[in-house]
Amino acid sequence: MSSVRHFFGSIGDTWDGLPPMVRRGIGVVALVLLILLPFAFTAGGSFIDNATRALAYAVMALGLNIVVGFAGLLDLGYVAFYALGAFTIGWFGSSFYAQVNHGKGIHVGVTGVVGTLPGVHMNFLLVLVLAVIVCAIFGVLIGLPTLRLRGDYIAIVTLAFGEIIGRVAINGDSLKPFGYAVTAGRQGITPIDSPDLPGLSEFGPLNLRPWYWMALGMALLVLFVNFRLRDSRLGRAWIAVREDEVAASSMGVPLVRTKLLAYATGAAFGGMAGAFFAAYLNTVNADQFEFSFSIFVLAMIILGGLGSIWGVVLGAIVLSYINTYFIPNTFKSLPHKVGLNFDLTDLSFGIFGFLLVIMMVLRPEGLLPERRRKLELTEGIGTGEAELPLEVTVP
C-alpha cells in the first residue's frame, strides 16, 4: 500500500514541478489523443462502449463529488438524480406521451424520422438543459429538509428521498396527475430518441463513436466547471463548511445558500449523466434506480479520493471498467479456477462494498488524495487517545 502511495505521490510532485508551458502542452496532447482514440478501435466495439460508459460515470461521480467531497454532505440518494435525468429524456425525448397534441406530437429542433413520430421530441441538447434544470430544482428540494441536520442524518434523509423516487419510478404508471402517467413503471420507456447533432455522424448502436465524443465533451465540460468552482469563492465556502460548519458560519459563509448550491450543482451533473445514459441505453428502466447505484457512484469517489477531482475521474474509470469489463470478462473464470462454483457478476456489489471497507480502513484519502483532505483524514486515526483533541486542549 505504501508503495502505491509513494507512486502516486511522486507523480503529483513531478507534475507540479513541471513548467506551466510543458504542463499545458501535455494537456493538449492528451486531449487530442482522447479525441482521436475511437479511430483506433471498431466503431461498434466493446472498447468504445466501455470508454463511453466510463466517461458518463465520471460525469456522475464529479457531480456527487461536489456534494460529498467538497461540501462534506453525505448524499446516499444520488440515484434520484440519475432517475430524474433519465425520466427527463423519457418525457421529452421519446414517444411515451403519444397522445399529446392529438397524436401528432410536439417537436422542437428534431429532424428526420423522429420529427414525424407522436409524443414529445426535443433536441438532445435541449433535453440536457432541461435535465439539468429539473435535477437542480430537485436537488434544492431534497437539500432543504437536510439543512438543519448534520452528518449521518443527512445520509439517511437523502437515502430515503432516493428510495421514494425509485418507488415512484416503479409505481408511476398508476399515477396520472393530468391524465398522463408519470412513468412507464417496470415496463420502462423505450425507445429513446438518439441525439441528432450537427457535425457528428449518426448516433446509433453500430456506431458508438459519436456517443463517445458526446460523453467526452460532457466530461470535459463538467471537469472545467469543477475546477473553476473549486477555486472560486463558492468552492472555498464548500470546503469551509465541510471542515467546520460552525466556524464557517461565524466567518460569514451563508450556510443555507452554500449547501443548497452544492446540492443543486451535484444534482445537475447527475441529471446530465442520467439523460445521457438513458439515451445511450435506449431505455428508462425503473428497476435500475436502486440504492446500490448510489453506492456504486459513492465507491468511485471514495476510491479516487473524496474532493480530489482527478482522483474522482480515476475512481470512476477504474470502477466502471471493473464493472463492465473485468468482472464479466477477465475475472469471470476465476472462481472456477480455484474450484468454487459461483458467478462473479452476481458479486459485483459485494466487491464494491469490500472496496469501500478496505479503502476507508487502509487508505481513507483515496488513490489520488486531495491534500487538505488527507490531512483531515489522517489526523487522530490509530492513536485512539486523540479522539477529542479540542476538549483536551481548551480549558
Add this chain to the structure above:
Amino acid sequence: MEAASIQARGTRPATLTALQSFASRYGLIIVLAALPVAFAVSDLLGGHGLTHIFQNLKDGVSNGAIWALVAIGYTLVYGIIELINFAHGDVFMIGSFVSFGIWGTLGVTLTTTTLGVAGGLVVAGLIAMVACGALNVMIERVAYRPLRGAPKLAPLITAVGFSFILQNVGLEWLGGSPHGVDDLIRAQHVLFTIGGVHIINADVLAIGVTVPLVLLLVGFVHGSRLGKAMRATAQDPEAARLMGINVDVTISLTFLLGGLMAGAAGLIYALYNTTVWFQQGFEAGLIAFTAAVMGGIGNLQGAVLGGVIIGCIQQISDDRINSTWTPAIVFGYLILIMVFRPQGLLGEETREAG
C-alpha cells in the same frame, strides 16, 4: 441573520408560541395517529365497524415486534458511538438465513412432532443469535474500531460497504429470489379470537419471543454492572475511560447485544413470513432505523414503541393502500420525523439533531 430570527421569534404573539409548542409536543403523535384514525373513521362511516382496523393494528403490533428487536440494535449502537450501523439490517438477514439453515441441518420439517419442532426452533434461535452477535462484534472490530477517531463519514461508509458484503453473502447462500421456508409453526393457524380479531400462531411467537428478550435486555442495561458501564460510555466515553471502564470491551458488548436481538428477530421473521431472501435486510434495516429514530434514538423503550408504531403503519398501508407504496410511505414518515422532530417521541436532543 440569526439574531434577527431570534428577535422575530420573541415578538410573536403568545397564541402562536403556544400553538408552536403544542405542535412540537404533539405534532408527531397527531401525524402518526392520522393513518389509523382516518381508516377507522372511514370504516365506521361505511358501516363496517372497527374489527378491520383492529385486525390491522394487531398485525401491526406483532409485525412491529420484529422491527422492535432490530431497532434495538440500531439504538444501542447509536447511543454508544453515534454511528448508524448500516450493516445491522443485513445482520438480521443473516440471522434469518442461519436459523433456516440450522433447522434444515437438524432435519426439522413439517412432519416433525410438535416437541421436535419446538426443540429445533430453540436450538436454531440460540445459534442464530450467537452467530449474529459474533458477526456484529466482528464487523465492529474490522470496520468501525480502526476509524473511531476519523470523521463521521468514514465509519458510515464502511458500514454501507459491509451491508453490501453481507447482502452478497446472502445472495450466494440462497440465491437471488425469495426462498420459501417450511411453515413449521402453522403461522396462519387461528389460535383464538378476541372481539372479532383473530390471534394466529405467528402473533404468539413474535410477542412471546420479543417481550421476554426486551425485558431481559432492559434489566441487563439498567441493572447489571456491565449495563452501567454501557450507559456510562454512552454518556461520555472519555470520562468512562477515566473511571476505569474498558470502553472497547463495552462497545463490543453493545454490538453483541444488538446482534443477539437481530438474530432472534431473524428467526421470527423467517417463521412469520415463511420466506427469506437476501434483500430483506436492507428494507428491514431502514424500517427499523425509522423506528429507532421515531422512538428517540438511544432510547430502548423508544425503539420498541417506534417498532410497534411502524409495524402498524406498514400493515395499514399494505392492507388499505398498496403494498408497493409501503416503502415510500415509511420513508416519507422517516423524512418527516428527521426534519421536524429528530429527537423522536421519547428521546433527548442529540448532537446530530442540534
